Amino acid sequence: MPHTTPAALSVAPKLLSLAQGRLAALSWGHADAPTWLALHGWLDNAASFTRLAPLLVEALDIRIVALDFRGHGHSAHAPQGGDYALWDYCHDVLDAMESLGLEQTSLLAHSMGAAVACLLAASLPERVERLTLIDGLGALNTPIEETANQLRKGLTAYRRPLSRAPRYPDIESAVAARVAGGVTPMDSITATPLVERNTQPTADGHVQMRTDSRLLKPSLVRFTPQQVLSLLAEINAPLLLIEGEQGILGERKWAQEARQAAKGLTRKVLKGGHHLHLEPRAVAQVASAIGVHWGNTGAV
Numbered sequence: 001m002p003h004t005t006p007a008a009l010s011v012a013p014k015l016l017s018l019a020q021g022r023l024a025a026l027s028w029g030h031a032d033a034p035t036w037l038a039l040h041g042w043l044d045n046a047a048s049f050t051r052l053a054p055l056l057v058e059a060l061d062i063r064i065v066a067l068d069f070r071g072h073g074h075s076a077h078a079p080q081g082g083d084y085a086l087w088d089y090c091h092d093v094l095d096a097m098e099s100l101g102l103e104q105t106s107l108l109a110h111s112m113g114a115a116v117a118c119l120l121a122a123s124l125p126e127r128v129e130r131l132t133l134i135d136g137l138g139a140l141n142t143p144i145e146e147t148a149n150q151l152r153k154g155l156t157a158y159r160r161p162l163s164r165a166p167r168y169p170d171i172e173s174a175v176a177a178r179v180a181g182g183v184t185p186m187d188s189i190t191a192t193p194l195v196e197r198n199t200q201p202t203a204d205g206h207v208q209m210r211t212d213s214r215l216l217k218p219s220l221v222r223f224t225p226q227q228v229l230s231l232l233a234e235i236n237a238p239l240l241l242i243e244g245e246q247g248i249l250g251e252r253k254w255a256q257e258a259r260q261a262a263k264g265l266t267r268k269v270l271k272g273g274h275h276l277h278l279e280p281r282a283v284a285q286v287a288s289a290i291g292v293h294w295g296n297t298g299a300v
Contacts, residue, residue: 014026041111072215112136115139133240150218241262243269
């Protein structure tokens with residue numbers, strides 16, 4: 001069982017540079033411990049796991065390496081003409097595994113990161129030992145009859161000039177903007193680690209967001225619902241799904257279909273929202289549920 005000790009919560013991560021400097025990451029735990037890769041959600045970054053990772057490292061005696069996906073946090077942006085399709089992030093994970101010398105790993109993944117984890121586990125099952133997904137399963141999808149309209153939206157958006165990265169007078173203002181403009185509800189305490197990692201100082205004393213503004217453009221193409229369900233059905237790795245009571249899945253029709261498609265799925269619904277693994281009041285129960293589940297299996 002994880003212990004919410006002050007020492008665990010104050011553990012400072014190590015800074016890592018992976019994939020010839022293209023990817024940045026944060027690491028907790030000993031380098032010789034079994035390594036789990038942690039994958040964050042859209043517009044988040046590796047700091048998404050700053051409150052959960054120390055607890056899991058202590059509970060399971062593992063190492064957690066949390067990536068900044070391309071265009072997020074301290075990682076490089078996609079090159080000119082590049083894209084941020086969901087499957088592109090699979091290469092970030094595979095490149096990180098190559099840098100870390102991992103033939104196989106366990107994935108701890110939130111939201112969009114959970115979608116990436118599902119793609120990898122379905123297509124390259126030999127590379128994924130187990131999945132721990134937090135308030136995310138499958139992937140955003142578009143009905144087949146909406147394919148042309150989705151492509152139209154994407155092409156139109158990509159032809160527009162890029163907007164400048166937002167600037168704010170200070171971190172507090174940047175946090176307030178994230179709280180006010182977030183896709184899912186989040187308070188300032190939960191948002192602060194994400195914003196701190198995603199900002200950089202400017203010469204005039206302000207802070208500027210690091211995120212690539214191209215991340216806000218619509219996808220050119222998305223999987224269809226049938227394709228996502230087919231991918232979920234191909235996952236053979238043991239899968240623990242942690243959902244927030246106020247999260248994005250719940251009993252929605254799509255979420256039910258996705259859970260039914262993933263064989264061997266264990267579901268835990270806990271108090272909290274979409275970012276329950278980062279919410280100070282919820283993180284201990286998330287760590288406990290993960291620690292008990294995988295500790296009981298005897299597999300780390």
